[in-house]
Amino acid sequence: MAQGLFGEAVDHIGGEPIAARMARRAPIRHVDPVLVATALLLAAFGAVMVYSATVHTQQAAGLDPAYFLKRQIAYAVIGAILMVAVNLFDYRHLRGLAPLVYAVNLLLLFVVLTPLGTASLGAQRWIDIGPLQIQPSEIAKLSVILTIGAYISLRKGEPLRLRDIAVCGAIALVPAALIYLEPDLGTMLVLAAITGAMLWVGGGRLRHFVLLALLAAAGTFLVIHMGLLKPYQIDRLTSFMNPHPNPRSSGYNLLQSKIAIGSGGLYGKGLGGAHTQTSLDFVPEQQTDFIFTAVGEQLGFVGAGTLLSLFALLIWRGLRIAAMARDMFGTLLAGGVVAFWAFEMFVNVGMTMGIMPITGIPLPFISYGGSSLITNFIAVGLLLNVHMRRYLAP
Amino acid sequence: MVMGHGGGRGGFDHPRLRLAVLAMLVVGAFVALFSRLWFLQVLAAPQYRHLAKQNKVRIVYSEPPRGRILMSNDSVLVDNRASLSVTLDRALLKHPHRTTVVLHRLSRLLHVKVKDMRARIADAALSPYKPVPVANDVSQRAQSIIAEYHEHFPGVGIEQIPIRHYPKGHMLAQPLGYTNEISAAQLKEPYFKNARPRYQPGDVVGQSGVELSYDHYLRGRPGKTRLIVNSNGDVISRKTISHERAGNDLILSVDPHIQKVVDTALRSGIMTARRSGYTASAGAVVVLDPRNGHVVAMASYPWYDPSILANGVSEKDWKLLTGGPHANPDVVHPGFNLAIQGGAPPxxxxxxxxxxxxxxxxxxxxxxxxxxxxxxxxxxxxxxxxxxxxxxxxxxxxxxxxxxxxxxxxxxxxxxxxxxxxxxxxxxxxxxxxxxxxxxxxxxxxxxxxxxxxxxxxxxxxxxxxxxxxxxxxxxxxxxxxxxxxxxxxxxxxxxxxxxxxxxxxxxxxxxxxxxxxxPIQMAVxxxxxxNGGKLFAPRIASAIARPEHGQEKIVKRIKAPVVGRLPLDDQELQVIRDGLKLVVSSPKGTAYNAFTGFPLHRYPIAGKTGTAELLGTKQNDAWFLSYGPTTDPRYVVAVEVQKAGFGAVSAAPIARQIWEGIFHIDHNARVGSLSQGGFG
Missing domain, CATH: 3.40.710.10 (DD-peptidase/beta-lactamase superfamily)
Incomplete structure (x- = not known):
């Protein structure tokens, strides 16, 4: 029984019984069902598409046609469990834990580059742990969100100084540098987008952003002209501007991707259809980075539009949670997650349709890949955590 | 108002305003994605659907066996035989280094130049979905070596390819003509362009002779298969659209016996002229049936064996046949059909x-x-x-x-x-x-x-x-x-x-x-x-199109020589000419009397005319002899021309006599008609 200012027993606050008030403010009552449903729908959509994009090539190779489907479902289940687990404690504890998470993540990114890491398609991005492969660059997205959020929230709402911006930049830059060595250009860009968005939401000044933009432009120029990027990376980044690619270039892949989406038409060719661009393997990486082409080809404008609408719903819920958060840390976490999803979704879908450069960025919830899917579910968990605890004392 | 924090700050620094800016960016991104999606899937969809189809659908044509060419008694002049061909898989060609190694190895094994094989590979006219044949008619030994050491010959295959086979050798070489892959220029010619089903690059077609003029019948109908291929070019599914149908046989009006007689007579006549000191560079014979305008025999010397062209026409072959681009026009090359292509004063x-x-x-x-x-x-x-x-x-x-x-x-x-x-x-x-x-x-x-x-x-x-x-x-x-x-x-x-x-x-x-x-063919006509009383025929060497059925030739279409003109002479006018032609052979004053001494004219009356065209500045002549017989009911016209020889009566008429003896089965060595068996009842 609570005690009043003078030691008297208090059982009402503002005329409301304390038990009722506590029940009203209990986190579990403030789960965002729309967010949970959207995330699960997206994950299910993704699993179906992964199956549909791989079934023919798997069959042709005499392999288990449901191999990718089974694994993707397993990842989704793990992700959903972690999503719930993240909600068992107040997200504000993460403020203190952020440096630890950040440090562990750096360690993992470093391990990737050692012989312990595994390489695939010319990039060393994974660590094998038994049957599991983890991709620390995916975790880096969350650890950067947490760490920058924790740092900016120390400012207690004061406008950010140049020094703060530099610190936040450094927080992102260290993992980004390690990721550059893998190499994984896409994740670097995602980290940059997350950092920029969080600095903005956290109170960065306009003139600092102008400065950042100039720095970014100069950096891009230097990177391209100092040979820091490999020719194939530059080719991929610029090929979307060339409408008549020669075969065997990434521009050719892009053309095949556009043909797949365009030939889908309004209603698509049907899920798992035979003799499609997807099933005949004309589109590269069709279960991972280019999975949107399978959506566009098989489900048409109706299906692809539905998928984009689900993303719109997801991002809207994220923005809403950012706005409703009880403190700056919550707003920053939610804002970072929103920036993460919106950027990946826009760049990935834009890439398949030829309006954005080709970068190795997965489509959240849809692309095949455990680390990515689990990271996305943990991000949903973080959003839910901020949302559920918005009524608790600041 | 639900507001957790930052309520104390206002203006642009308020987090919710900053989130609103972020939200606007996101809205912009969605607008961009949706409009692009609309463009691709609705506005540009037909174009992309077409491109998608182009990606995956391939039509492959298979060539049916070409029809045979027969003589009037169905004996075979041209048929097909299987040739062992070495082919290269197109997948191998994606590895230039390995291709070079394999080509050099094949070159040593087959004695074919690497350059020639590369030229065949590079030939754009060949189908990109069939293995490329690089060498034809390889030996059994080479075949077994390739089969045994196949790991040293990656992508190399042995295929049986039907090629033309000429069991009669040089007989009728020029009128038969030869076959070769259709050229890009030929594909544009109306004869090939307007034909249905369409000719495809890589088709083997007639290049001259009846192989060319009756190609539409001989080629048959190609099979058509629709392939679905994946990005790798692997064939995912195949569907036969039409089955191939073997080409029809062509039956010539040529009489094998008379043709053989003609070949022998022409050759020996030319050899005789050469022994007499003449150049006798070339000669031709046409035997025509004046009743129906069909060619009974045709020969042009020098001739060649078309078998050398069965595996494709090399530059060397071409030079041999035509003399190449700088040919001497005075030299008659074996590819030249003097009977229809030579012009000479008569x-x-x-x-x-x-x-x-x-x-x-x-x-x-x-x-x-x-x-x-x-x-x-x-x-x-x-x-x-x-x-x-x-x-x-x-x-x-x-x-x-x-x-x-x-x-x-x-x-x-x-x-x-x-x-x-x-x-x-x-x-x-x-x-x-x-x-x-x-x-x-x-x-x-x-x-x-x-x-x-x-x-x-x-x-x-x-x-x-x-x-x-x-x-x-x-x-x-x-x-x-x-x-x-x-x-x-x-x-x-x-x-x-x-x-x-x-x-x-x-x-x-x-x-x-x-x-x-x-x-010679004009004079024969x-x-x-x-x-025949004045009928001018457009001669025909082919008499029928046929299909083999149950071991017998079933006539599909008969070919008749059309009458294209008529001599504007009445019977009396024709008769005085005929009378004169008879006297040429039979009268002691006749110019061909000596040449036909001992010939049983009473049983087989022949009429004819000698011709000797002086070649300016030489002691040589174009020797001619035109004849028909039997005069009672003419069945054959025999036209003989020998270039750069003696008088018509000396160099040409004896050839004609030998042919007539052959036609009537007269034994040259026996006396006057005693052994003449065949003949006309």
Missing amino acids: GSTFKVITAGAAMWSGVASPYTYLDCPASKVYGNQVFNNDVPYAQGVMGFPESLEVSCDTFYYQLGWEMQQRFGVTGYEGVQPPTLEQWGRQKHLHLPPGKQRFQKYARLAGLGHPTGIDLPGESSGTIPDQRWCHEQYLATRHLFSTPTCNYGWLPGYDVNMAIGQGDVQVT TYAAIA
């Missing part, structure tokens, strides 16, 4: 034309008698007879029998005077100044009855035989003369016809000399018309 065999023209134009009648002096003078020029003495007054039969030149000079001169191309009926001929200056001379058309009759009799234009590349020959007239003058006036100091058309040209043409040029 000599006295042309006198039947002059006689016909004279009767048709009205300068003579069947009863005309003319003097036959040793020489005649027209204008200021002397025209000599063959023999240096006068032979008296004679009619048409005797003029042909002794081949009196002065008789025919007179007819040529009179036709020139009355119906010629210059100075007739008050029309002035072009002056020499006009002749040389004007590009398009206005020439009075003139009646030119001599030339007109020669054209009506089948000369000066192709006969229309079912063989490609036939030449027209030349019946010279004023227009032709002017064209020659314009063409040669800057080449020679004395250009052709530099004095315009002279009356002497008509006089000379009357005995088949000068610029008149004919082919016109003599066939004399023999």
Whole structure:
């Protein structure tokens, strides 16, 4: 029984019984069902598409046609469990834990580059742990969100100084540098987008952003002209501007991707259809980075539009949670997650349709890949955590 | 208002305003994605659907076995045999280094140049979905080595490819023609372009002879298969759209026995002429059936064995056949069908034309008698007879029998005077100044009855035989003369016809000399018309299209030689010519009497005419002999031409005699008709 200012027993606050008030403010009552449903729908959509994009090539190779489907479902289940687990404690504890998470993540990114890491398609991005492969660059997205959020929230709402911006930049830059060595250009860009968005939401000044933009432009120029990027990376980044690619270039892949989406038409060719661009393997990486082409080809404008609408719903819920958060840390976490999803979704879908450069960025919830899917579910968990605890004392 | 924090700050620094800015960016991104999606999937969808189809659908054509070519008794002239071909898988070609290694290894094994194999691989005309054949007709030994050590020959396959097979060797080589892959230029020719089903690059088609003129029947119908391929080019599914159908057989009207006789006679006749000191560079024989216009035999020497071309025509082969790009036009190459492509002055065999023209134009009648002096003078020029003495007054039969030149000079001169191309009926001929200056001379058309009759009799234009590349020959007239003058006036100091058309040209043409040029097939057609009562045929060497069914040839379509003209002579007029031609062979005064000494003319009456066209500046002649028989009911016309040989009576008539003996199964060594078995009941 609570005690009043003078030691008297208090059982009402503002005329409301304390038990009722506590029940009203209990986190579990403030789960965002729309967010949970959207995330699960997206994950299910993704699993179906992964199956549909791989079934023919798997069959042709005499392999288990449901191999990718089974694994993707397993990842989704793990992700959903972690999503719930993240909600068992107040997200504000993460403020203190952020440096630890950040440090562990750096360690993992470093391990990737050692012989312990595994390489695939010319990039060393994974660590094998038994049957599991983890991709620390995916975790880096969350650890950067947490760490920058924790740092900016120390400012207690004061406008950010140049020094703060530099610190936040450094927080992102260290993992980004390690990721550059893998190499994984896409994740670097995602980290940059997350950092920029969080600095903005956290109170960065306009003139600092102008400065950042100039720095970014100069950096891009230097990177391209100092040979820091490999020719194939530059080719991929610029090929979307060339409408008549020669075969065997990434521009050719892009053309095949556009043909797949365009030939889908309004209603698509049907899920798992035979003799499609997807099933005949004309589109590269069709279960991972280019999975949107399978959506566009098989489900048409109706299906692809539905998928984009689900993303719109997801991002809207994220923005809403950012706005409703009880403190700056919550707003920053939610804002970072929103920036993460919106950027990946826009760049990935834009890439398949030829309006954005080709970068190795997965489509959240849809692309095949455990680390990515689990990271996305943990991000949903973080959003839910901020949302559920918005009524608790600041 | 739900507001957790930062409520104390306002303006632009409020987090919710900053989130709103972020939200607007996101909205912009969605607008961009949705409009792009709309463009791709709705506005540009038809175009992308087309591209998607192009990506995956491939049509592959299979070539059916080509039809055979048979003779009139169904004995085979051309059929197909399996050739072991070494092929390269296209997948190998994606690895240039490995391709080089394999090609060099194959080169050593098969003795084929790497360069040649590369040329075949690079040939854009070949289907990209079939293995590329790089060497044909490889030995069994090479095949077994490749099979045994296949790991050293990645991507190399052995395939059985049907190629043409010629069991009769050189027989009818030029009329048969040869086959080769269709060229890019041929694909654009109307003959191939308008054919259905369409010809495809890589198809093997006839390049000459009946292989070319009857290609539409011989080729059959290609099979058509629709392939779905994946990005790797692997075939995912295949569907047969139409099955291939073997080509039809072509049956020729050629009689194998007579053809064999003709080949032997021509060859031995040419060898005899060569032993007599003549060049005898080439010769041709045509045997025609005057009743239906079909070719019974045809030969052109030198000939070749078409088997050398069965595996494709190399540059070397081509040079051998045609002499290549810098061929000497005086040399007859084996690929040349002298019987239909050679033009030569016909000599006295042309006198039947002059006689016909004279009767048709009205300068003579069947009863005309003319003097036959040793020489005649027209204008200021002397025209000599063959023999240096006068032979008296004679009619048409005797003029042909002794081949009196002065008789025919007179007819040529009179036709020139009355119906010629210059100075007739008050029309002035072009002056020499006009002749040389004007590009398009206005020439009075003139009646030119001599030339007109020669054209009506089948000369000066192709006969229309079912063989490609036939030449027209030349019946010279004023227009032709002017064209020659314009063409040669800057080449020679004395250009052709530099004095315009002279009356002497008509006089000379009357005995088949000068610029008149004919082919053996043209002469055979016109003599066939004399023999058959005037019908001029467009000859046919093919008699039927057939399909083998239960081991027998079932006729699909019969081929008949159309009658394309008629000699404008009545029976009496034809009869005096025929009478003359009979005397040539049978009368002791006849020019071919000696050549036919001992021939059983009483049983097998033959009529004929010798011809000797002098080649300027040489002691050699174009020797001709035209004949038909039996005169009672003509069944064959035999035309013989030997180039650069002796007199027609000496170099050509004996060949004809040998052919007639063969036709009638007369044993040359036996006496007069004692062993003649075959014949005509």
